[in-house]
Amino acid sequence: MNLTLKIWRQKSPEVKGKMETYPVYDVSPDMSFLEMLDVLNEDLVERGEVPIAFDHDCREGICGACSLHINGEPHGPMQRTTTCQLHMRSFKDGDTIFVEPWRAKAFPVIKDLVVDRSAFDRIIQAGGYVSVNTSGNTLDANAIPIPKEDADKAFDAATCIGCGACVASCKNASAMLFVSAKVSQLTLLPQGEVEAGERVQNMVSQMDKEGFGNCSVTGACQVECPKGISLENIARMNREFLKTNLSPGK
Amino acid sequence: MAFTGLFLCLFLVGHLAGNFQLFLDGYEAKLQFNQYAVFMTTNPIVKILSYAVYISILFHAIDGVLLTIQNRRARPQRYAMTKPSANTMWSSRNMGLLGTMILAFLIFHMQDFWYDYKFGEMPHMTTEDGSAVLLKSGEEVLDATVNVNYQVVSKTGEVLGPVMKDLHEEVMVAFQEWWIVLLYVVGIIAIFFHLWHGVQSAFTSLGLKTPKVEAAIKMAGYGFAILIPLAFAIIPIYVYLIF
Numbered sequence: 001m002n003l004t005l006k007i008w009r010q011k012s013p014e015v016k017g018k019m020e021t022y023p024v025y026d027v028s029p030d031m032s033f034l035e036m037l038d039v040l041n042e043d044l045v046e047r048g049e050v051p052i053a054f055d056h057d058c059r060e061g062i063c064g065a066c067s068l069h070i071n072g073e074p075h076g077p078m079q080r081t082t083t084c085q086l087h088m089r090s091f092k093d094g095d096t097i098f099v100e101p102w103r104a105k106a107f108p109v110i111k112d113l114v115v116d117r118s119a120f121d122r123i124i125q126a127g128g129y130v131s132v133n134t135s136g137n138t139l140d141a142n143a144i145p146i147p148k149e150d151a152d153k154a155f156d157a158a159t160c161i162g163c164g165a166c167v168a169s170c171k172n173a174s175a176m177l178f179v180s181a182k183v184s185q186l187t188l189l190p191q192g193e194v195e196a197g198e199r200v201q202n203m204v205s206q207m208d209k210e211g212f213g214n215c216s217v218t219g220a221c222q223v224e225c226p227k228g229i230s231l232e233n234i235a236r237m238n239r240e241f242l243k244t245n246l247s248p249g250k
Numbered sequence: 251m252a253f254t255g256l257f258l259c260l261f262l263v264g265h266l267a268g269n270f271q272l273f274l275d276g277y278e279a280k281l282q283f284n285q286y287a288v289f290m291t292t293n294p295i296v297k298i299l300s301y302a303v304y305i306s307i308l309f310h311a312i313d314g315v316l317l318t319i320q321n322r323r324a325r326p327q328r329y330a331m332t333k334p335s336a337n338t339m340w341s342s343r344n345m346g347l348l349g350t351m352i353l354a355f356l357i358f359h360m361q362d363f364w365y366d367y368k369f370g371e372m373p374h375m376t377t378e379d380g381s382a383v384l385l386k387s388g389e390e391v392l393d394a395t396v397n398v399n400y401q402v403v404s405k406t407g408e409v410l411g412p413v414m415k416d417l418h419e420e421v422m423v424a425f426q427e428w429w430i431v432l433l434y435v436v437g438i439i440a441i442f443f444h445l446w447h448g449v450q451s452a453f454t455s456l457g458l459k460t461p462k463v464e465a466a467i468k469m470a471g472y473g474f475a476i477l478i479p480l481a482f483a484i485i486p487i488y489v490y491l492i493f
Binding site: 006008019069071072073077098100103104105106169171172173174211212213214215216217218219220223224231232234235236237238239240241242243 | 317320321323324325326327328329330331332333334336337338339342343345447451453454455456457458459460461464
């Protein structure tokens with residue numbers, strides 16, 4: 001199949017970028033989206049042009065490195081799918097495909113389609129952990145009885161790969177789904193519950209500092225999340241946040 | 251937004267309950283409605299509640315504007331291509347637009363009835379045969395006149411107190427104009443869309459939407475968004491068609 005790609009090109013964070021058009025020919029429907037970009041890049045290199053920069057790592061849908069806003073949706077048209085697991089059979093011959101980086105003030109473009117997502121790392125550093133020593137006398141986690149329902153919910157939240165699709169899809173560029181998944185994952189378990197109040201306050205305050213927008217509960221994030229993280233987590237984080245505001249000191 | 255929004259939902263219920271009196275016909279209904287208007291403008295508890303409503307509307311609107319500004323700043327560079335219908339409802343994306351429409355409608359609505367009732371021109375109440383003027387307290391005064399300040403003046407020239415204004419008549423006359431009815435229906439449709447997103451998302455914002463109660467909150471939210479505006483909209487249409 002032959003396609004027309006409209007791709008965001010930007011040399012560096014300081015330079016203004018723009019959409020450029022690239023025709024691609026003989027694309028196999030069995031290629032992944034990233035493989036299709038690889039082919040285009042080989043072409044560009046052969047022609048002496050600068051290849052398109054994009055993030056990728058495991059290409060198995062589990063690392064959260066790949067991104068790309070494809071035809072108006074993060075990770076493209078397939079739900080519950082990362083860009084690396086999106087295949088060209090999802091498109092038709094002759095299609096024009098828009099490929100853009102995540103757009104958010106907190107995710108500045110580094111080059112072309114690569115954005116700086118270290119804002120997420122700083123949110124995690126602000127409280128997305130459990131303070132236990134790992135110096136050799138750590139208790140076996142399985143020794144602590146945890147209700148199955150809580151364990152399942154914590155696990156669901158923990159499937160968040162931190163790709164940032166929630167921010168990219170939100171009309172307010174809000175990071176609430178990501179932060180709430182991390183808050184839920186830790187708070188639902190007895191090891192993490194101890195620091196629940198402090199954690200939610202610190203993570204939310206860091207989230208605001210990074211310049212993400214506010215949640216208006218449109219639900220775009222849970223539709224576009226490749227791991228199906230649900231709005232239930234946002235409600236839980238709001239609950240935890242209000243709880244600590246109402247009874248500070250906890 | 252959630253606190254003030256839910257409080258304003260309670261206000262809507264109270265407002266609607268009062269409006270239902272407009273379905274009644276005859277002099278008794280008119281008198282009852284105008285006595286209700288007197289009660290609503292003089293009772294101290296209602297007064298406190300009304301200030302709470304004004305403050306809530308103001309806070310809700312200002313907060314909405316501030317959040318919208320913050321949210322726009324969070325994405326300085328827009329996408330060349332978006333597909334919003336793929337993941338959100340129209341009402342969820344346009345709460346700011348809907349809120350602005352509702353505010354414009356509220357200003358018109360307040361000017362139309364509230365301002366005229368308090369400061370503007372309005373007919374006043376008499377007994378059914380027209381022989382006596384009614385004071386605000388409901389007391390009948392024979393052979394009295396009403397001066398420009400809406401004070402009842404007796405035959406001897408003595409000022410007896412404020413007259414009972416005829417808000418009922420004002421409403422009935424207003425809703426004989428097709429364009430006013432249309433404006434009200436459009437305003438109420440904006441409220442419907444605003445509530446469609448707003449009611450249940452307020453519960454998410456307050457952290458009350460747990461999986462156990464999610465289905466119930468959704469049902470109640472959508473039910474509220476349909477029933478309350480529907481009942482509000484029927485009244486001007488009913489008045490236009492029947493009277």
